[in-house]
Amino acid sequence: MRHTDANEMRAAAEAALGLRQLNERSREIFKRIVETYLATGEPVGSRNLSRVLPMTLSPASVRNVMSDLESLGLIYAPHTSAGRLPTQTGLRLFIDGLLEIGDITEEERNQIEGHLAGSNRRRAFEDFFAEAGEMLSGLSRCAGVVLVDKQSKRLKHVEFVNLGQGRALAVLVSEDGDVENRIVHLPEGLPLSSLNEASNYINARIGGLTLMEARTRIEKEIEQRRAQLDELTARVVTEGLATWSGSGGDRKSLIVCGRAHLLEDVRAMEDLERIRLLFEDLDAKKDLIQLLGLAEGAEGVRIFIGSENKLFSLSGSALIVSPFEDSEQKIVGVLGVIGPTRLNYARIIPMVDYTARLLGRLVP
Numbered sequence: 579m580r581h582t583d584a585n586e587m588r589a590a591a592e593a594a595l596g597l598r599q600l601n602e603r604s605r606e607i608f609k610r611i612v613e614t615y616l617a618t619g620e621p622v623g624s625r626n627l628s629r630v631l632p633m634t635l636s637p638a639s640v641r642n643v644m645s646d647l648e649s650l651g652l653i654y655a656p657h658t659s660a661g662r663l664p665t666q667t668g669l670r671l672f673i674d675g676l677l678e679i680g681d682i683t684e685e686e687r688n689q690i691e692g693h694l695a696g697s698n699r700r701r702a703f704e705d706f707f708a709e710a711g712e713m714l715s716g717l718s719r720c721a722g723v724v725l726v727d728k729q730s731k732r733l734k735h736v737e738f739v740n741l742g743q744g745r746a747l748a749v750l751v752s753e754d755g756d757v758e759n760r761i762v763h764l765p766e767g768l769p770l771s772s773l774n775e776a777s778n779y780i781n782a783r784i785g786g787l788t789l790m791e792a793r794t795r796i797e798k799e800i801e802q803r804r805a806q807l808d809e810l811t812a813r814v815v816t817e818g819l820a821t822w823s824g825s826g827g828d829r830k831s832l833i834v835c836g837r838a839h840l841l842e843d844v845r846a847m848e849d850l851e852r853i854r855l856l857f858e859d860l861d862a863k864k865d866l867i868q869l870l871g872l873a874e875g876a877e878g879v880r881i882f883i884g885s886e887n888k889l890f891s892l893s894g895s896a897l898i899v900s901p902f903e904d905s906e907q908k909i910v911g912v913l914g915v916i917g918p919t920r921l922n923y924a925r926i927i928p929m930v931d932y933t934a935r936l937l938g939r940l941v942p
Contacts, residue, residue, distance in 0.1 A: 599650065603633055605676070607643050611653055612664045612672040619843075619920050621661030666884045666894075666919070673881060673923055682929050686717060690933055694940055706754075707937075708833050710913060714933050715836025718926050720917035721860065722835040723899070725870040727910050731756065733784040733792055738762070738773040738818065746773060748818045753786070760821040765810045772811040779807060780815060793819045830867050834860050840917060852918070855893035860916065865889045870912045873899045879931050884919055896921055900934035904941045913937060 600608060607627060614622040624640040631640075644662055647653045652668035655661070664672065682690075693713045707724045715722030731752040739747040741761070748760045783799075784792040796819060800812050807815065837860065840853050860866065869889050873880045879900045885891040898921070899914030913934050915926060 600647075603631075603635065604643050604646060606631060606633070607640060608647050608652060608664075608668070609672070609676050611644075611647075611662055612669065612676075615663050616920055616922065621656055621663045623661035626661070666886070669919060670883055670886070673883075677923055679924050679927050682925070682932055686929065687932065689713075689717065690929075690936060694933075694936055707831075707911065707913075708835060710933065710937050711833050711835040714913065714915060714930070715839060717929060718915045718917070718921075719839045719842060720915035720921070720926070721837050721840055722833075723866070723870065723897075723912075723914055723916055724833040724835075725867060725874075725912045726831050726833075732786055732788060736780045736784065736818070737777050738814065740770055740773055746814075748821060750789075760818075762814070762818050762821050765813050768810045768814065772808070772814060775807070776811050776814040776818065779811075780818070789819070830871075832863050832867055832870075834866075843918075852893050852895075856890075856895050856916070859889050859893050859895065862889065869897065870899060870914075873912045873914075874901050874909050876901055879914075879927050879934075881923070881927070894919055898923070898926055898930050900930050902934040902938035902941070904938065910938075910941060 610627055610630065611622055614620065624637040624644060627640045627644075628635050628637045635643075644653065647668075648655070648662070651665055652671060653662040654665050656663055690713065694710060707726050711722035711724040713722075731754065733750065734753045735751040737749045739749065741747055744764050744766070746762050746764055748762045750758045750760075752758075780792070780796065783796055787795070797816060800807070800816060837857065840856060866889065869882065869887055879898060882890065882897040882899075884894045884896070887897075890897070895916055896919045897914060897916050899912050901909045901912050904910045914930050
């Protein structure tokens with residue numbers, strides 16, 4: 579399900595080695611500790627573990643196993659004489675090697691399909707994806723995130739408006755009614771009639787195309803000298819398209835939904851501080867866009883936990899994301915959820931995966 583880069587392959591190998599070091603009872607005790615943490619957020623002690631294990635072990639025997647797991651760096655004691663919680667390394671090992679991922683329920687499947695299929699896909703580009711993020715946020719009780727490429731919009735009309743002093747306003751209208759404006763600098767000596775000529779030339783060629791498709795087609799025509807344009811007008815056309823295309827984060831639209839869900843399970847002041855730090859992470863849009871960009875080349879779901887990424891090193895949060903494609907199998911965005919590391923991974927991973935695949939079939 580998940581794409582693996584060199585770091586992930588190394589982490590997976592280390593996790594596999596760690597699992598091989600555990601015998602059956604060590605693995606069972608470790609699994610119960612992690613599952614208790616994910617379900618309740620609370621540490622679990624040897625006495626309670628001895629009561630629920632499928633094999634008969636005394637609390638003293640359980641403590642010995644827990645000591646071994648602690649020496650391996652898989653669990654730790656948050657307080658003196660307390661039970662144990664999984665470390666980040668332990669949580670990653672559990673997710674990669676022991677987590678049993680089920681499927682979403684029929685009710686959840688119907689909710690997702692009904693919500694997305696019933697959306698008005700002719701609405702503004704970002705509104706459609708915001709609805710998807712809000713829906714996923716509501717089902718997961720986490721913050722929903724969507725990163726989409728603005729160049730995936732289908733174009734309808736462009737216009738250049740003279741502003742004087744060698745500048746023009748380049749106006750782009752997409753099929754969904756979204757409007758973007760950019761300032762472009764005009765070549766010296768350009769006749770005002772060239773702005774209309776440039777607009778007409780582009781409009782005759784962009785109907786139904788994405789910005790990327792239109793730019794590729796028009797630049798190829800100009801390069802092969804098949805465009806019936808003089809040199810100065812051709813520069814207006816290419817510079818206008820390049821300005822709309824932007825670069826890096828300018829091409830990306832980041833949508834964050836449902837932050838309030840992150841406050842629903844706050845139990846202590848340290849939880850509140852962690853959420854405050856997470857809100858700061860969500861506000862660091864450049865870093866979040868960069869992190870989500872790592873998932874664009876993935877196949878299926880990717881999971882980032884805590885300090886595995888510098889963005890979440892302080893808030894100790896988890897990100898579960900999956901890319902989605904358009905009808906031509908081109909990746910046009912990433913969708914997922916952000917929440918505490920104590921997530922119901924078995925439920926949310928297939929939910930994100932299913933939503934991303936469905937969204938890909940419904941991309942405007």
